[in-house]
Amino acid sequence: MVAAAKKVNANENLGTGKEKSTERVRLAIVDTIVSLPGIRMPFEALVPALQAEGAMVLVDAAHGIGHVDIDLKSLNPDFLVTSLNKWLFVPRGVSALHVPRRNQALIRTSLPTSHRFRKHAGEPGEASNAYSRYDKLPDGQSLGALAFRSQVCGGEGAIRQYCRSIVRKGAKVALSIFGTEIMDSPNSRIRECYFANVRLPLEMVDDNDSAGRETKKIPLSHGARVIQWFREVGVRESGCYTQLYVYYGVMWWRISGMIYVDEDDFRKAAEMLKGLCERAAKGEYLEIIELWPITYMINKKLVRQVSSPINDLWTFKYWRESDAMKRSRRPTPNLLSGYHNSAFEDDIQLLALERVANGKDLLYPFLAIHFVGEKGNMWNATNQCLGALATSTNLVEQLNIRLLQSGRPQCNLINSTTWGLAMNGAEARLFVCWKQGEMFQIRTVQCIHFRGSSLHTLWHFVENILKWGTDERLEEIRGGLKELANPQSAGDE
Secondary structure, three states, X not given: OHHHHHHHHOOOOEOOOOOEOOOOOOEEEEEOEEOOOOEEOOHHHHHHHHHHOOOEEEEEEOOOOOOOOOOHHHHOOOEEEEEHXXXXXXXXXXXXXXXXXXXXXXXXXXXXXXXXXXXXXXOOOOOOOOOXXXXXXXXXXXXXXXXXXXXXXXXXXXXXXXXXXXXXXXXXXXXXXXOOOEOOOOOOOOOOOOEEEEEOOOOEEOOOOHHHHHOOOEXXXXXXXXXXXXXXXXXXXXXXXXXXXXXXXXXXXXXXXXXXXXXXXXXXXXXXXXXXXXXXXXXXXXOOOOOOOHHHHOOOOOEEEEOOOEOHHHXXXXXXXXXXXXXXXXXXXXXXXXXXXXXXXXXXXXHHHOOEOEOOOOEEEEEEEEEOOOOOOHHHHHHHHHHHHHHHHHHHHHHHXXXXXXXXXXXXXXXXXXXXXXXXXXXXXXXXXXXXXXXXXXXXXXEEEOOOOHHHHHHHHHHHHHHHHXXXXXXXXXXXXXXXXXXXXXXXX
16 A cells, blocks of 8 residues: 555656656555454554655544554544444444544534634634534443443453454354354454454355356355345345455455354354355255235235225225325325225124225225335335325224114124325335324334345344234124124023
């Protein structure tokens, strides 16, 4: 890195014509810890060496604070930025920017902008030493994290000793299981951190290597696909997430030493990865996991899924008379999961058909899904779901009202809960709706961003809802309709 700066400053790159370029390095960015591969950089030596070449140096210490010792006075960077939520144990995303007084006049403004901001600040710090709407939460969380480190964890020395020790032990455990190698470099400091990198027992070859394909080695172009498969299957089958990457044609596992892990954790993960490597070598990662359409596991004789506007007749009063409804169309989710008339015996089928949800004979829907495509408008998808949920809940509540009016001394009311899913190509929002007293309640269950194993998390939610809808809920509705179809039994009781 320093050699590259020297080369640029020496104007060794020819410009146009006979003149040489007059380029020079103005700003150099130096890592304290590289994320992938997880190695320590000799930043203490790089900063002064680059400054000697006339460059200002920005130290990227995202993985620095709480991980390695950083003496700002000795290091003397021109700028340093770090993340307190990574290794300092601050529970929420908090970052810090350090600018020495000599460079504070170069910072145009603070975030947010100070009310004392001047385009050309006179005194260092004048642009950022006073501003309103200051968020005190990061400060409080940071102080709490420091107290946790000193009072619970035993201080910085104890944390450093344990984390460095456990990551080395974990790497040895993985090495004994994999029989491969640990990334290292003689006479370097790359392992003086809480990371270690162990090569997976998985052979990868260039895509043009026909001999490699015949021996069932993994093409390099499949690397991202294999990693994604490892993560999803690992979380689903073993509850274990691993950080994997391909570096110079080899797949590595980056392990992290933390205060809450021990050797058994690394052993469990390593054994899982070894098994997945064997399965991947057989091509299992190529098998497509069909998450959608969600209808494949449903008994189609019982459940009907259609797309059609909700009937105005069964849209409950608040929604129909609200200003929002006057400006919008009837709720039209892309997919409604409810019941086909064949789900009910002949003696109660006519009663069931009195509560048709839409023009396609959908009965008592319990799951509404609305897709809006990649980067689609989630506001619209959410409103479609919420309107459909309130309406679907109201359909069951109408049945409960009839049960209460039937004159039975004891009647079993039906769970009127309904579920909704609004989603685009980046996230999904799961909602639940029920009636409590005279009020309809709608809550967000979970927001899921589509990363790693999150699709499987979403699928498990939907799968459980569908099982509940085709089992417990359906039986309750059948029981309620049978009570209404046999009013004479009320007197017998």
